[in-house]
């Protein structure tokens with residue numbers, strides 16, 4: 306599972322919460338930040354209503370470029386608008402700035418629970434996928450074995466048929482011979 310930064314969204318700053326690969330939903334520990342604020346911008350999602358370069362912004366990223374409008378997509382920060390580096394991928398710098406205030410505690414908690422559940426479900430789905438692959442492999446092996454057995458069976462049946470046919474031919478020949486001898490014998494009488 307891909308570890309994600311868990312933004313609590315508290316006080317407009319970002320914090321890293323538990324890594325879900327060994328986190329648990331029940332304990333609610335993902336609500337507790339384990340590391341202080343980082344300056345890593347949140348993961349984002351394309352939003353048709355908030356995108357593009359913010360040409361009116363007085364701010365500049367670490368590249369001295371006008372910031373881009375982005376929407377966060379991680380834990381309690383989900384849906385919060387922010388300004389970030391206009392570049393993408395590894396070229397992107399770490400500068401960012403929230404536009405929206407952090408969501409209230411109720412919404413934040415719900416978002417965190419939803420994320421926890423979604424990540425748990427995707428973990429479950431991945432395990433099911435592995436299981437399915439194993440079963441498909443086992444079925445394939447069984448199928449191969451079965452068709453091999455069918456071929457062997459067919460060979461045995463064919464051999465048996467040939468033997469029976471041979472015997473029938475031999476028997477009918479012998480019957481014919483016996484009959485002929487019988488006729489000859491009758492004539493002699």
Ligand SMILES: [Zn+2]
Pocket residue numbers: 366367368369370390391392397398399400
């Ligand atoms: Zn930048």
